[in-house]
Amino acid sequence: xxxxxxxxxxxxxxxxxxxxxxxxxxxxxxxxxxxxxxxxxxxxxxxxxxxxxxxxxxxxxxxxxxxxxxxxxxxxxxxxxxxxxxxxxxxxxxxxxxxxxxxxxxxxxxxxxxxxxxxxxxxxxxxxxxxxxxxxxxxxxxxxxxxxxxxxxxxxxxxxxxxxxxxxxxxxxxxxxxxxxxxxxxxxxxxxxxxxxxxxxxxxxxxxxxxxxxxxxxxxxxxxxxxxxxxxxxxxxxxxxxxxxxxxxxxxxxxxxxxxxxxxxxxxxxxxxxxxxxxxxxxxxxxxxxxxxxxxxxxxxxxxxxxxxxxxxxxxxxxxxxxxxxxxxxxxxxxxxxxxxxxxxxxxxxxxxxxxxxxxxxxxxxxxxxxxxxxxxxxxxxxxxxxxxxxxxxxxxxxxxxxxxxxxxxxxxxxxxxxxxxxxxxxxxxxxxxxxxxxxxxxxxxxxxxxxxxxxxxxxxxxxxxxxxxxxxxxxxxxxxxxxxxxxxxxxxxxxxxxxxxxxxxxxxxxxxxxxxxxxxxxxxxxxxxxxxxxxxxxxxxxxxxxxxxxxxxxxxxxxxxxxxxxxxxxxxxxxxxxxxxxxxxxxxxxxxxxxxxxxxxxxxxxxxxxxxxxxxxxxxxxxxxxxxxxxxxxxxxxxx
Amino acid sequence: xxxxxxxxxxxxxxxxxxxxxxxxxxxxxxxxxxxxxxxxxxxxxxxxxxxxxxxxxxxxxxxxxxxxxxxxxxxxxxxxxxxxxxxxxxxxxxxxxxxxxxxxxxxxxxxxxxxxxxxx
Numbered sequence: 001x002x003x004x005x006x007x008x009x010x011x012x013x014x015x016x017x018x019x020x021x022x023x024x025x026x027x028x029x030x031x032x033x034x035x036x037x038x039x040x041x042x043x044x045x046x047x048x049x050x051x052x053x054x055x056x057x058x059x060x061x062x063x064x065x066x067x068x069x070x071x072x073x074x075x076x077x078x079x080x081x082x083x084x085x086x087x088x089x090x091x092x093x094x095x096x097x098x099x100x101x102x103x104x105x106x107x108x109x110x111x112x113x114x115x116x117x118x119x120x121x122x123x124x125x126x127x128x129x130x131x132x133x134x135x136x137x138x139x140x141x142x143x144x145x146x147x148x149x150x151x152x153x154x155x156x157x158x159x160x161x162x163x164x165x166x167x168x169x170x171x172x173x174x175x176x177x178x179x180x181x182x183x184x185x186x187x188x189x190x191x192x193x194x195x196x197x198x199x200x201x202x203x204x205x206x207x208x209x210x211x212x213x214x215x216x217x218x219x220x221x222x223x224x225x226x227x228x229x230x231x232x233x234x235x236x237x238x239x240x241x242x243x244x245x246x247x248x249x250x251x252x253x254x255x256x257x258x259x260x261x262x263x264x265x266x267x268x269x270x271x272x273x274x275x276x277x278x279x280x281x282x283x284x285x286x287x288x289x290x291x292x293x294x295x296x297x298x299x300x301x302x303x304x305x306x307x308x309x310x311x312x313x314x315x316x317x318x319x320x321x322x323x324x325x326x327x328x329x330x331x332x333x334x335x336x337x338x339x340x341x342x343x344x345x346x347x348x349x350x351x352x353x354x355x356x357x358x359x360x361x362x363x364x365x366x367x368x369x370x371x372x373x374x375x376x377x378x379x380x381x382x383x384x385x386x387x388x389x390x391x392x393x394x395x396x397x398x399x400x401x402x403x404x405x406x407x408x409x410x411x412x413x414x415x416x417x418x419x420x421x422x423x424x425x426x427x428x429x430x431x432x433x434x435x436x437x438x439x440x441x442x443x444x445x446x447x448x449x450x451x452x453x454x455x456x457x458x459x460x461x462x463x464x465x466x467x468x469x470x471x472x473x474x475x476x477x478x479x480x481x482x483x484x485x486x487x488x489x490x491x492x493x494x495x496x497x498x499x500x501x502x503x504x505x506x507x508x509x510x511x512x513x514x515x516x517x518x519x520x521x522x523x524x525x526x527x528x529x530x531x532x533x534x535x536x537x538x539x540x541x542x543x544x545x546x547x548x549x550x551x552x553x554x555x556x557x558x559x560x561x562x563x564x565x566x567x568x569x570x571x572x573x574x575x576x577x578x579x580x581x582x583x584x585x586x587x588x589x590x591x592x593x594x595x596x597x598x599x600x601x602x603x604x605x606x607x608x609x610x611x612x613x614x615x616x617x618x619x620x621x622x623x624x625x626x627x628x629x630x631x632x633x634x635x636x637x638x639x640x641x
Numbered sequence: 642x643x644x645x646x647x648x649x650x651x652x653x654x655x656x657x658x659x660x661x662x663x664x665x666x667x668x669x670x671x672x673x674x675x676x677x678x679x680x681x682x683x684x685x686x687x688x689x690x691x692x693x694x695x696x697x698x699x700x701x702x703x704x705x706x707x708x709x710x711x712x713x714x715x716x717x718x719x720x721x722x723x724x725x726x727x728x729x730x731x732x733x734x735x736x737x738x739x740x741x742x743x744x745x746x747x748x749x750x751x752x753x754x755x756x757x758x759x760x761x
Contacts, residue, residue: 009653045695049724050651052746152740153718158761212741
């Protein structure tokens with residue numbers, strides 16, 4: 001069968017498995033919930049059904065046993081137990097193995113099935129009866145379809161054609177049940193037929209002609225060679241079809257599209273936006289109102305198209321949370337720590353690629369939090385803390401960023417131990433006085449681990465440095481905060497990695513730069529007295545607060561004469577407001593962000609470049625890093641003072 | 642061209658049915674569950690229905706029952722797809738208005754055979 005379809009099946013099956021796994025975990029908490037039981041059953045059933053269709057015969061057989069166990073639960077014979085859930089989860093893992101191409105019925109799998117059967121009672125399925133043998137002397141066939149057969153879409157003429165194909169002869173219609181004309185119902189099937197069939201037709205052949213009707217029709221097939229007549233089929237009791245009213249609620253139809261095609265679409269929309277910018281520039285210089293109107297229309301449409309295209313790529317973070325639930329469950333069982341997993345903001349949307357790449361770092365953070373962060377149940381009790389540990393995962397949109405945090409209520413980071421360890425590792429000089437945040441950030445360095453004993457769970461060679469690398473690769477940042485005895489919070493801040501953004505186009509020293517609009521809070525004028533003084537950073541009073549500002553001219557090393565009237569664009573990131581001083585504001589711009597080459601990877605203040613309508617290039621400022629820069633400056637000032 | 646409504650919550654089955662039947666010159670409309678199917682069956686012109694049983698929202702039997710209550714269903718064959726070869730379910734399908742059933746798994750050739758049988 002087509003590979004494409006098989007791929008669709010695999011994708012579908014892994015989604016179903018995910019849903020199954022979630023269902024099982026929820027069942028553990030709510031063992032009598034029939035909806036959950038039915039949903040789990042349906043997931044299993046669909047995987048089995050589709051699996052068998054796509055050649056996963058062993059998988060289907062495996063699930064069949066699994067399903068039988070669930071049937072017992074569904075019918076109420078067996079109650080859901082923790083041991084059942086445990087073995088069911090293992091079975092679900094094996095299904096993954098089957099899907100990955102390992103079709104062998106290994107001893108492990110057999111053991112799981114045995115455990116499953118033990119958790120419920122064994123089941124026996126009757127084997128299918130073998131087909132009947134071919135007879136010698138031909139057949140006599142009488143048949144009459146159910147009277148409603150025509151209404152159900154049966155076509156007696158097609159049946160007769162088929163029988164003729166089998167060599168039917170002496171065909172006679174039985175008119176005996178036709179009522180007087182005034183009582184004839186046009187939709188009723190009133191005729192019966194009888195005929196002879198040759199011995200070359202097997203009983204299976206003949207019966208298969210009636211494959212949809214057998215059991216609901218009168219059929220009398222007599223083997224002329226055999227003395228006794230075949231068992232006639234039972235006449236049919238016809239039930240009325242009461243109209244069960246459907247409850248219409250809208251359901252969104254979905255379709256699957258390969259991710260590369262979306263990337264392609266995104267690229268093309270990007271090109272379209274650039275072309276549109278060129279057109280707008282031309283239209284504006286032409287001063288022709290009709291061309292300007294058309295260009296405006298195209299601008300509006302391309303902006304909408306950009307938004308729609310981007311929204312297609314957005315996936316709620318809940319799509320990866322399922323993995324975490326399983327992880328928390330397994331870890332809490334493995335380590336004997338009672339853990340509650342709380343999720344808020346699961347519907348926060350992020351670009352699909354970002355979500356996919358975030359999965360592993362988050363797994364690592366959660367694993368660490370449970371393994372090292374949370375105390376054992378006994379230690380918690382001794383410390384007088386609530387007896388259940390909690391891992392809280394939350395996600396939200398803040399400005400141009402998505403903030404994801406993982407918070408535990410464990411013992412917190414031990415500053416002294418961290419410090420000693422860092423000095424030990426040569427990451428810190430003995431006389432250094434790092435700030436708390438700097439000290440915590442050290443656990444993200446390669447090779448750093450404070451765990452006295454490396455447990456099986458965390459000591460897998462992947463360090464927190466990988467987490468840091470991945471997050472930074474997504475242009476994000478990690479901040480760690482911790483309170484002794486109360487727990488640790490990992491906060492990941494990621495840009496909404498959009499390749500097209502709404503940007504503010506500014507002029508600094510004759511060059512053009514883009515500031516992502518989502519980060520811009522307000523724009524003020526730089527007072528003349530500050531304009532004169534060219535020290536790198538300073539403060540600005542905006543209403544009641546002091547806002548530090550950075551002079552982009554100094555930062556970007558512009559030699560040119562400065563404008564007498566400069567503007568300050570106030571941006572915010574990581575919950576800090578910073579002003580960026582620019583020479584002129586040129587307007588807003590749909591910006592297609594092109595990545596910088598690897599040679600420019602070290603340039604922290606620039607996140608990319610874009611092509612403007614007139615074909616010139618503008619650099620996109622990395623607001624997050626600029627804010628960090630201001631924060632560092634601020635700290636220096638504080639220290640000096 | 643005859644139109645078949647394929648009802649299954651499994652995209653892969655729908656795709657397999659769609660490919661097979663379209664390849665043989667049929668038009669195929671897909672529905673993701675009983676509710677979706679009912680809406681399509683009662684508003685679009687169809688010549689036959691293939692429906693799964695286990696589906697969210699409205700299962701196969703529920704869909705057949707509701708569709709048969711609708712006058713436009715007269716003479717439209719409904720084939721009930723089931724992974725279960727138990728007679729009770731088949732009988733129930735028949736009693737609510739299915740013309741017949743097919744037991745999963747089935748091959749593309751079997752599917753085509755059945756559709757040719759009911760539609761010619």
